[in-house]
Amino acid sequence: xxxxxxxxxxxxxxxxxxxxxxxxxxxxxxxxxxxxxxxxxxxxxxxxxxxxxxxxxxxxxxxxxxxxxxxxxxxxxxxxxxxxxxxxxxxxxxxxxxxxxxxxxxxxxxxxxxxxxxxxxxxxxxxxxxxxxxxxxxxxxxxxxxxxxxxxxxxxxxxxxxxxxxxxxxxxxxxxxxxxx
Amino acid sequence: xxxxxxxxxxxxxxxxxxxxxxxxxxxxxxxxxxxxxxxxxxxxxxxxxxxxxxxxxxxxxxxxxxxxxxxxxxxxxxxxxxxxxxxxxxxxxxxxxxxxxxxxxxxxxxxxxxxxxxxxxxxxxxxxxxxxxxxxxxxxxxxxxxxxxxxxxxxxxxxxxxxxxxxxxxxxxxxxxxxxxxxxxxxxxxxxxxxxxxxxxxxxxxxxxxxxxxxxxxxxxxxxxxxxxxxxxxxxxxxxxxxxxxxxxxxxxxxxxxxxxxxxxxxxxxxxxxxxxxxxxxxxxxxxxxxxxxxxxxxxxxxxxxxxxxxxxxxxxxxxxxxxxxxxxxxxxxxxxxxxxxxxxxxxxxxxxxxxxxxxxxxxxxxxxxxxxxxxxxxxxxxxxxx
Numbered sequence: 388x389x390x391x392x393x394x395x396x397x398x399x400x401x402x403x404x405x406x407x408x409x410x411x412x413x414x415x416x417x418x419x420x421x422x423x424x425x426x427x428x429x430x431x432x433x434x435x436x437x438x439x440x441x442x443x444x445x446x447x448x449x450x451x452x453x454x455x456x457x458x459x460x461x462x463x464x465x466x467x468x469x470x471x472x473x474x475x476x477x478x479x480x481x482x483x484x485x486x487x488x489x490x491x492x493x494x495x496x497x498x499x500x501x502x503x504x505x506x507x508x509x510x511x512x513x514x515x516x517x518x519x520x521x522x523x524x525x526x527x528x529x530x531x532x533x534x535x536x537x538x539x540x541x542x543x544x545x546x547x548x549x550x551x552x553x554x555x556x557x558x559x560x561x562x563x564x565x566x567x568x
Numbered sequence: 569x570x571x572x573x574x575x576x577x578x579x580x581x582x583x584x585x586x587x588x589x590x591x592x593x594x595x596x597x598x599x600x601x602x603x604x605x606x607x608x609x610x611x612x613x614x615x616x617x618x619x620x621x622x623x624x625x626x627x628x629x630x631x632x633x634x635x636x637x638x639x640x641x642x643x644x645x646x647x648x649x650x651x652x653x654x655x656x657x658x659x660x661x662x663x664x665x666x667x668x669x670x671x672x673x674x675x676x677x678x679x680x681x682x683x684x685x686x687x688x689x690x691x692x693x694x695x696x697x698x699x700x701x702x703x704x705x706x707x708x709x710x711x712x713x714x715x716x717x718x719x720x721x722x723x724x725x726x727x728x729x730x731x732x733x734x735x736x737x738x739x740x741x742x743x744x745x746x747x748x749x750x751x752x753x754x755x756x757x758x759x760x761x762x763x764x765x766x767x768x769x770x771x772x773x774x775x776x777x778x779x780x781x782x783x784x785x786x787x788x789x790x791x792x793x794x795x796x797x798x799x800x801x802x803x804x805x806x807x808x809x810x811x812x813x814x815x816x817x818x819x820x821x822x823x824x825x826x827x828x829x830x831x832x833x834x835x836x837x838x839x840x841x842x843x844x845x846x847x848x849x850x851x852x853x854x855x856x857x858x859x860x861x862x863x864x865x866x867x868x869x870x871x872x873x874x875x876x877x878x879x880x881x882x883x884x885x886x887x888x889x890x891x892x893x894x895x896x897x898x899x900x901x902x903x904x905x906x907x908x909x910x911x912x913x914x915x916x917x918x919x920x921x922x923x924x925x926x927x928x929x930x931x932x933x934x935x936x937x938x939x940x941x942x943x944x945x946x947x948x949x950x951x952x953x954x955x
């Protein structure tokens with residue numbers, strides 16, 4: 388057990404805050420890709436580090452892997468929760484009112500639409516595949532992904548190839564992804 | 569010999585050694601089919617990169633720094649300073665095994681694994697059997713296997729109803745019954761639940777692919793484990809009913825995506841969980857004991873113990889719980905007017921405190937688990953008051 392944490396006394400607060408500062412940006416970056424707003428991403432990042440404080444992993448050698456895994460799981464849950472909320476709002480007729488009230492530059496509007504489409508595809512994928520893609524396209528190496536998801540590094544290539552194929556099929560097939568499950 | 573998807577993927581991702589990369593590059597020069605394969609996969613990767621570029625935060629917006637979060641964390645730490653006894657993951661794992669339902673580990677690994685361990689049955693009764701080579705810690709020490717099993721099996725799982733990993737806190741028993749779909753038995757008298765939690769049920773099917781299963785076995789580096797050929801293509805239909813948990817005393821549900829439902833204990837705490845039996849059926853007759861044996865081997869149990877354990881039941885109506893000898897003490901006990909088991913987890917309490925314990929029993933088609941750190945008498949009193 389490292390000297391910044393002990394089972395009987397818990398965390399050394401100063402060391403804990405050092406860990407937060409050094410990992411913050413990477414964790415936030417993963418969450419920003421999934422959340423529709425940086426504020427949501429920030430809230431989830433708080434949750435990641437709160438869990439580290441309250442329930443640290445049994446093994447600190449893979450601390451980064453643990454943090455990535457918690458972040459990805461929270462991110463995926465957020466994805467699903469966003470999708471559910473949009474379905475309810477659309478059914479309630481709210482979504483069209485909100486979107487028509489805000490006038491965005493065309494390029495920004497297009498980017499938001501595409502981002503929404505990408506998140507909807509991820510939400511429709513198998514959870515394990517979505518998490519894998521989120522981590523890979525957040526810049527993690529195979530080794531980092533294997534540590535985060537507790538996978539054999541030798542299997543990452545195959546799993547990624549499958550996940551990518553599945554994503555492309557859903558993304559390019561021309562279905563209306565908006566409110567399907 | 570042509571290139572596989574994973575070789576091309578590794579080449580595209582720069583994850584090959586120099587000699588591997590050289591070998592593949594040379595092959596690509598001379599193989600038109602593989603060049604086409606490579607171009608196709610490269611195009612897919614381009615689509616994905618462009619798609620994920622849309623998810624990049626707006627470059628004009630400054631992302632929040634860590635200071636605000638550090639301040640919020642300091643406030644939270646002050647607010648939650650209190651004595652706690654953690655109900656840790658190994659005990660929660662026992663809890664899961666105790667009621668044969670996945671409350672703590674991520675779907676789909678435990679759901680798929682649980683269905684394999686359970687074999688084909690609906691639970692009418694429970695018994696226990698201690699094992700020397702089954703260690704609770706082995707579950708944590710071998711997460712690679714469970715996660716890999718989940719990853720690979722997930723691709724063949726079709727969810728027909730329900731949603732994995734959904735846990736709701738509700739405000740009333742009526743709400744819990746509405747979500748779970750069955751009538752609950754709850755303690756009477758002065759027992760009033762502090763927290764009511766429902767983990768949603770799930771109905772899914774999957775088809776056994778022996779190649780995939782063998783990959784899991786290889787990942788676990790389990791020697792001499794042969795998967796019976798007759799399992800190939802078998803379709804399995806699994807219904808996992810919702811689990812309703814109610815807490816009494818000083819317990820808080822804190823949730824954790826990594827550990828599933830997670831509780832913290834301030835003083836005396838009792839957590840009752842109940843659920844109808846899971847149901848599993850298959851497209852053809854399979855040897856359920858073999859599935860149980862495979863499941864135990866995947867969890868690190870020796871070949872000899874896994875084999876003899878699997879023969880303890882026909883796995884149609886009786887669930888036999890594997891108990892790690894030395895980590896859990898177990899006794900038969902009369903609970904809620906029926907025969908059940910009292911499990912005492914060793915080494916979790918501090919001096920002067922009760923150990924963490926679990927009562928497990930089946931009654932009228934519902935499986936019950938009562939986890940507590942109070943005196944046994946209190947737990948039995950709660951169970952006796954169920955109505």
